[in-house]
Amino acid sequence: MRKLVLTGIRAMEIVEAPQPTPGPGEVLLRVESVGVCGSDVHYWKHGRIGDQLVRYPFAVGHEMAGTVVAQGEGVERPLVGQRVAVEPAISCGECDQCRKGRAHTCRRLKFLGCPGQVEGCLSDFIVMPAKCCFPVPEGFSPDLAMLVEPLSIGLYAVRRAEPSAGARVAVLGAGPIGCSVLLMAKTAGAHVWVSDKVPERVQLAKALGADDAGTPEELEQAGPFDVAIECCGEQEALDQAVRVLGPGGRLAVVGIPAEDRVSFHAHEVRRKEIDILAIRRQNECVEPALRMVVEGEIDPSAMVTHRFPLERAQEAFELASEYRDGVLKAAIHLA
Ligand SMILES: [Zn+2]
Numbered sequence: 001m002r003k004l005v006l007t008g009i010r011a012m013e014i015v016e017a018p019q020p021t022p023g024p025g026e027v028l029l030r031v032e033s034v035g036v037c038g039s040d041v042h043y044w045k046h047g048r049i050g051d052q053l054v055r056y057p058f059a060v061g062h063e064m065a066g067t068v069v070a071q072g073e074g075v076e077r078p079l080v081g082q083r084v085a086v087e088p089a090i091s092c093g094e095c096d097q098c099r100k101g102r103a104h105t106c107r108r109l110k111f112l113g114c115p116g117q118v119e120g121c122l123s124d125f126i127v128m129p130a131k132c133c134f135p136v137p138e139g140f141s142p143d144l145a146m147l148v149e150p151l152s153i154g155l156y157a158v159r160r161a162e163p164s165a166g167a168r169v170a171v172l173g174a175g176p177i178g179c180s181v182l183l184m185a186k187t188a189g190a191h192v193w194v195s196d197k198v199p200e201r202v203q204l205a206k207a208l209g210a211d212d213a214g215t216p217e218e219l220e221q222a223g224p225f226d227v228a229i230e231c232c233g234e235q236e237a238l239d240q241a242v243r244v245l246g247p248g249g250r251l252a253v254v255g256i257p258a259e260d261r262v263s264f265h266a267h268e269v270r271r272k273e274i275d276i277l278a279i280r281r282q283n284e285c286v287e288p289a290l291r292m293v294v295e296g297e298i299d300p301s302a303m304v305t306h307r308f309p310l311e312r313a314q315e316a317f318e319l320a321s322e323y324r325d326g327v328l329k330a331a332i333h334l335a
């Protein structure tokens with residue numbers, strides 16, 4: 001089978017690799033669509049995120065949809081032939097965190113395409129635990145199924161930030177995660193203001209149902225907000241979030257900063273008594289996010305703006321890295 005591996009900074013190659021076999025409790029998936037995530041681009045561009053260092057060659061990719069082609073022993077549901085959305089986090093099910101219902105902070109977590117954990121899904125086939133696979137209805141497109149992963153992060157962030165109905169929510173950054181947060185905050189009945197520096201992203205946020213959208217300068221004038229959800233990983237956005245929140249406001253930090261440390265204005269945070277929440281990916285939100293798409297509660301289809309075959313993956317990464325051509329989510333199609 002083909003497998004796309006990173007081979008150096010800004011370098012990738014398609015290599016031949018043996019097709020894996022599913023073990024007990026696992027399924028073999030024919031990979032159909034893989035979303036290019038900001039973190040994948042980061043590994044491609046910098047060879048690391050913080051202390052997570054890529055050892056070449058390494059396959060990235062964790063947002064995926066595929067069809068089950070074989071299943072190992074002990075998989076109770078018949079899954080062969082079924083298209084599934086995939087939860088890329090493989091938890092142990094046994095540690096203190098898993099037992100507390102916090103599988104996303106599992107002590108032995110293995111996340112697809114995370115250096116030092118497991119290889120990513122940019123290959124024709126991968127093996128995953130059956131418990132990570134969520135069947136989608138007949139006719140549901142691979143791209144929509146792939147979007148369920150970023151959507152689950154949006155849902156989790158909104159569940160953690162708990163905006164009440166009618167709350168004024170600022171979403172800073174209209175990338176795929178910011179747009180996912182927007183869609184989920186709208187279902188919670190919030191009034192959502194989305195900011196981004198990229199004009200195409202502002203337009204897309206409006207198309208996806210933002211009550212207001214504009215530049216960070218425009219957001220500055222639009223406060224105060226009850227909840228701010230930071231989705232760009234920038235110090236200046238964190239600072240702005242604190243400024244535009246009203247007293248008693250809540251700040252959820254979803255974006256991943258390039259630096260190891262970020263800071264908050266101590267006195268402003270204290271005087272306003274701002275609650276600051278760190279969001280770690282998502283927990284138990286894949287299934288409900290999928291259900292919301294299936295039932296038509298949200299329509300994220302406009303988020304996939306570009307599609308490439310595996311041979312042109314480099315182009316997809318370049319596009320995503322430079323925010324060119326109005327790209328939001330680039331999907332790589334393998335089947
Ligand atoms: Zn991702």
Ligand SMILES: [Zn+2]
Nearest residue numbers: 092095098106
């Ligand atoms: Zn665990």
